[in-house]
Amino acid sequence: MSDPHPARLPEREDKRSFLQKLAEFIHPGPDSTSELIETLAEAEENNIIGAESRVMLERVIRMADMTAGDVMVPATRMDLVNIDDAYDVILHGVIDTAHSRFPVFDGQRENIIGILMAKDLLKLQRAPELNIRALLRPAVFIPETKGLNDLLREFRGNRNHQAIVIDEFGRVAGLVTIEDVLEQIVGEIEDEFDIPEDEGDIFGLADRTYRVSGDTPVERVEDAFGVKLAGRDPDDEFDTIGGLIAHEMGHVPKRGERHTLQGLNFVVLHTKGGAVKWFKVSPVTHESR
Numbered sequence: 001m002s003d004p005h006p007a008r009l010p011e012r013e014d015k016r017s018f019l020q021k022l023a024e025f026i027h028p029g030p031d032s033t034s035e036l037i038e039t040l041a042e043a044e045e046n047n048i049i050g051a052e053s054r055v056m057l058e059r060v061i062r063m064a065d066m067t068a069g070d071v072m073v074p075a076t077r078m079d080l081v082n083i084d085d086a087y088d089v090i091l092h093g094v095i096d097t098a099h100s101r102f103p104v105f106d107g108q109r110e111n112i113i114g115i116l117m118a119k120d121l122l123k124l125q126r127a128p129e130l131n132i133r134a135l136l137r138p139a140v141f142i143p144e145t146k147g148l149n150d151l152l153r154e155f156r157g158n159r160n161h162q163a164i165v166i167d168e169f170g171r172v173a174g175l176v177t178i179e180d181v182l183e184q185i186v187g188e189i190e191d192e193f194d195i196p197e198d199e200g201d202i203f204g205l206a207d208r209t210y211r212v213s214g215d216t217p218v219e220r221v222e223d224a225f226g227v228k229l230a231g232r233d234p235d236d237e238f239d240t241i242g243g244l245i246a247h248e249m250g251h252v253p254k255r256g257e258r259h260t261l262q263g264l265n266f267v268v269l270h271t272k273g274g275a276v277k278w279f280k281v282s283p284v285t286h287e288s289r
């Protein structure tokens with residue numbers, strides 16, 4: 001026989017004090033993104049969260065409204081590999097740009113047929129009979145309007161950490177990587193070019209070029225390469241090579257941009273915080289003119 005008075009399930013205990021309940025009634029939770037960000041700022045002021053945590057949470061919130069088109073590398077600055085190029089040409093391009101993945105095109109730059117992993121080129125050293133086409137991995141194509149939250153979820157769910165961005169007309173608009181997305185949350189991600197300043201500022205590379213820190217004093221570069229890097233305006237004085245090159249170019253350099261000054265080729269390898277972190281520098285040769 002069933003109990004006519006079944007025991008009631010215990011209700012979840014509300015441990016909030018009367019003052020807390022009153023405060024929440026008077027000041028309800030935020031109902032918009034801007035109010036939520038203001039709440040985070042107040043939490044930081046009240047020492048509830050740290051400054052770094054507040055910045056990261058803010059970025060996560062703002063990222064919800066961002067798309068692949070907001071963070072992509074434009075098509076004009078994409079480093080691509082031509083499938084018809086000789087192995088030596090491809091290898092030199094991989095070394096010169098220092099990326100780990102490269103979109104590969106056939107005929108026209110718009111015709112991307114796959115992705116080449118830099119490490120896969122090592123297989124050709126041991127088996128020259130292999131065709132580069134056999135090394136290509138499928139390219140992932142996404143629309144410019146794809147939300148970063150969805151894109152990050154897809155990057156995490158598969159082994160493709162790079163995607164080709166397509167505009168509304170089906171043309172290649174740019175390239176986006178998982179690093180581009182994560183940097184919207186944690187800020188600039190340090191990589192192999194982020195070497196402590198006390199470890200040096202000019203490094204010789206295997207291809208007889210040099211990696212030069214953007215913070216290197218102009219005088220040090222002049223002494224190392226035996227040149228005089230004078231600006232166009234003698235009244236302008238720059239302490240670092242990064243500042244001088246930015247002034248000469250007339251804008252903040254972007255990754256992959258090139259500039260020639262006083263017989264030296266400067267290629268921007270890496271930027272951070274609106275400044276050049278590393279250049280690749282080589283003397284101008286007759287072939288490069």
